[in-house]
Amino acid sequence: MKKIILSGMRPTGKLHLGHLVGALDNWVKLQKEYQCFFMVADWHALMSEYEDTRELLSNITDNVIDWLSVGIDPKESVIFVQSKVPEHLKLYMIFSCLTPLGLLERCPTYKEQLREVKMRNLNTYGFLGYPVLQAADILLYKADKVPVGRDQLPHLELTREISRLFNNLYKKEIFPYPDAILTETPKLLGLDGRKMSKSYLNTINLSDPPSLITKKISTMFTDPKRIKLGDEGHPDTCNVFSYYSTFILKMKNEVYDWCTSAKKGCTECKKILAENIIDKISPIQKKREEISRDKEGIKKIIAKGNENASAIASKTMQDVFKAVNL
Ligand code: TRP
Ligand code: SF4
Secondary structure (H helix, E strand, C coil): CCCEEEEEECCCCCCEHHHHHHHHHHHHHHCCCCEEEEEECHHHHHHHHCCCCCCHHHHHHHHHHHHHHHCCCCCCCEEEEHHHCCHHHHHHHHHHHHCCHHHHHCCHHHHHHHHHCCCCCCCCHHHHCHHHHHHHHHHHCCCCEEEECHHHHHHHHHHHHHHHHHHHHCCCCCCCCCEEEECCCCCCECCCCCECCHHHCCCCECCCCHHHHHHHHHCCCCCCCCCCCCCCCCHHHCHHHHHHHHHCHHHHHHHHHHHHCCCCCHHHHHHHHHHHHHHHHHHHHHHHHHHHHCHHHHHHHHHHHHHHHHHHHHHHHHHHHHHHCC
């Protein structure tokens, strides 16, 4: 029996290179060794972006297309949509009853979002419960491991706490105590050097056409100390160089050399980077186009995933209902 993995992503927009190095590449690698469940967390998207849902539905399909085109294999892994498996809400409800309010109010991600997000009103009942639903997502499939970024660690801790509370209260060891698998890839910064994020308009998207990628990369900041072509550069403080070391590792030494010895200028360096990134993601884009054409095929994959997820989820819920006498 393979160990079980569950992970999810909120369908809040087009996937970008940050998602690729931060999560998707890792998911693809985990598929063989584990039984993976990859979930489109549309309830979670609603919890944080309920004010504007115009693109929610198209984002769900878009995310699945992106996953398939980077190599998530529906024959190996279960790809499903959270809101189509009603058991998530049932377990969320039961967990809501036993989760201490203080744990949620003190949750670092909650406090940070309330502080930082000014454009949306997150001061809601639903948003406070965000990590409770995440615990339900994970525990419904009795996941052993959860691949996530460092920022999600508090949610994993809360998941284990909820599992402990439930198992103790109802005197049944129904739920496991899942661990995170941390994605240790270096963080890829956005074009402007801030965190790569849709809301900063600094992303390179998996679906960007080559001309747009070239244009975007040409706007990147480089080493501020390098003003004239003849100035020697400092790759370690240049965001362009960090893209090379994340994506085009084979060129790292060469770029370091042409930068520090002022053999190439930044404009050329960025042009070469753009060409290499385009090369690297063009197979993904080809696959993306192929998959996008087959609308029925995508629907079938999602329907099958929902069905497979439901089968497991309803089994867990039978045990849960029995344990709580419902
Ligand atoms: N909260 C996660 C994020 O924003 C998304 C998510 C929802 C998730 N449910 C999950 C991740 C379950 C892992 C497991 O990234
Ligand atoms: Fe950055 Fe390349 Fe310019 Fe060096 S040559 S400063 S690595 S863009």
